[in-house]
Amino acid sequence: MPRKFFLPLLLLLLLLPAFSAQAAAPISLTLDGNDIGYSVYLPDEDFVLLSYSAPEESGKIVLYAQDGLFEGKIGLHYSQAGGKVSVNIENLSNERKLASGTIKVPAEAGYAKPRGKANGKVANLQLQETIEGFSYSFSCAGTDYMVLRVRNKQETASFPVYPQADGTYKGEVALPLTYARALTTVQVLSGKGAVMEEDTVRKGYEAPEAAERQEGRLSGVTVCIDPGHQENGRPVMEPLGPGLQGRTAGTSGMAQGVATMRKESIVVLEIGMVLRDELLRQGANVVMTRTRQDQFLTNQERCQAAEDGNADIMLRLHADTRQSNTKLGFSVYAPFNSDYAKAVADKYEYRAMGELLINAMKTRVGYPLDDKYGFVTLSDQFVGNNWAKMTCFLVEMGYMSTPREDYLLSSPVYQQWLAEGMAQGVYEIAVRRGWAND
Numbered sequence: 001m002p003r004k005f006f007l008p009l010l011l012l013l014l015l016l017p018a019f020s021a022q023a024a025a026p027i028s029l030t031l032d033g034n035d036i037g038y039s040v041y042l043p044d045e046d047f048v049l050l051s052y053s054a055p056e057e058s059g060k061i062v063l064y065a066q067d068g069l070f071e072g073k074i075g076l077h078y079s080q081a082g083g084k085v086s087v088n089i090e091n092l093s094n095e096r097k098l099a100s101g102t103i104k105v106p107a108e109a110g111y112a113k114p115r116g117k118a119n120g121k122v123a124n125l126q127l128q129e130t131i132e133g134f135s136y137s138f139s140c141a142g143t144d145y146m147v148l149r150v151r152n153k154q155e156t157a158s159f160p161v162y163p164q165a166d167g168t169y170k171g172e173v174a175l176p177l178t179y180a181r182a183l184t185t186v187q188v189l190s191g192k193g194a195v196m197e198e199d200t201v202r203k204g205y206e207a208p209e210a211a212e213r214q215e216g217r218l219s220g221v222t223v224c225i226d227p228g229h230q231e232n233g234r235p236v237m238e239p240l241g242p243g244l245q246g247r248t249a250g251t252s253g254m255a256q257g258v259a260t261m262r263k264e265s266i267v268v269l270e271i272g273m274v275l276r277d278e279l280l281r282q283g284a285n286v287v288m289t290r291t292r293q294d295q296f297l298t299n300q301e302r303c304q305a306a307e308d309g310n311a312d313i314m315l316r317l318h319a320d321t322r323q324s325n326t327k328l329g330f331s332v333y334a335p336f337n338s339d340y341a342k343a344v345a346d347k348y349e350y351r352a353m354g355e356l357l358i359n360a361m362k363t364r365v366g367y368p369l370d371d372k373y374g375f376v377t378l379s380d381q382f383v384g385n386n387w388a389k390m391t392c393f394l395v396e397m398g399y400m401s402t403p404r405e406d407y408l409l410s411s412p413v414y415q416q417w418l419a420e421g422m423a424q425g426v427y428e429i430a431v432r433r434g435w436a437n438d
């Protein structure tokens with residue numbers, strides 16, 4: 001073989017396995033009553049994004065598998081029998097397609113095609129949030145049916161609705177794939193698909209009931225959890241801190257998920273609840289600064305809640321945002337110059353405690369213990385750290401500007417990992433400070 005062909009050919013042969021490993025894996029799709037069963041083996045993946053699409057509905061679900069075997073069911077509620085459903089599985093980081101397939105909608109699914117008059121003036125469209133989704137009511141005189149179309153970042157659906165005896169339309173719609181507090185657009189369509197009226201509604205949120213406190217390694221330790229922000233924030237000027245000059249309204253705004261479109265305030269509240277339960281199971285007493293999205297608190301009020309609860313340590317939960325959409329990891333901010341911070345610990349001790357916390361988090365989620373995945377910063381810029389009379393850290397738990405971490409921050413599996421990592425950090429700090437036994 002001439003030399004000039006040999007080298008490119010050799011390179012090609014070396015690269016071929018890399019290309020074939022990236023080819024889409026086979027996905028098995030099966031009919032299962034109203035559901036579609038799926039099964040796919042992706043040994044290199046932990047979390048993936050499954051999306052499916054049928055003429056009348058679509059949805060996105062983040063899946064986790066420890067062993068690379070992703071299996072489950074997709075519930076179809078609105079599709080008509082015989083329609084085609086396509087299913088795609090993507091990598092969370094780079095939206096690379098990992099597997100895909102199509103299947104026909106099961107015969108039992110969906111609804112019979114509606115008949116009659118389905119066009120008229122829509123009046124008094126009212127949408128109310130519910131924990132499951134939303135409820136609606138409207139009137140449209142003289143019609144036999146209308147079509148409702150709902151749409152958000154996680155799911156879409158389109159289906160006929162029928163009037164009650166008095167001619168008004170009323171009902172409840174469940175949005176099982178939609179995240180709490182996500183914004184949904186609801187349209188009332190004529191039978192021919194013309195948009196007659198539209199409005200938006202957020203899915204409800206209700207804090208889960210607290211787990212029962214058990215005796216454990218954190219018995220006797222009190223932790224204040226402070227989920228940052230609230231649904232609709234407003235800046236308040238506050239003094240920077242005791243012994244510090246100036247006042248500040250803090251940095252404006254909060255992060256928002258680049259993929260999920262969720263607000264930081266609801267994501268950190270959800271994680272706060274998971275952390276609360278994990279700490280309770282390990283024996284700690286827990287004080288929450290807020291348990292609702294519409295609860296407004298200044299930074300000083302958050303510190304006061306921790307003080308009133310006799311907290312030993314306060315964790316202020318946040319999620320970050322950057323211009324880059326690839327940054328991964330955490331940031332831990334500790335105070336060091338306020339009179340209160342200095343009374344808790346000097347800056348070397350504060351940094352050492354912060355490092356226990358961030359390293360426990362990195363270890364739990366599987367990030368290397370290097371600065372690329374975040375580090376501890378001593379800073380006077382956070383009012384809510386400066387006014388804390390107890391050990392206090394602001395924790396940025398991930399980047400909502402990075403699609404992978406945006407999805408992970410809303411995944412119950414990953415939320416639990418974060419909670420376990422932070423609980424481990426709290427335990428190590430408690431041992432170091434003598435609040436708990438080794």
Ligand SMILES: [Zn+2]
Binds near residue numbers: 228229254264
């Ligand atoms: Zn924040």
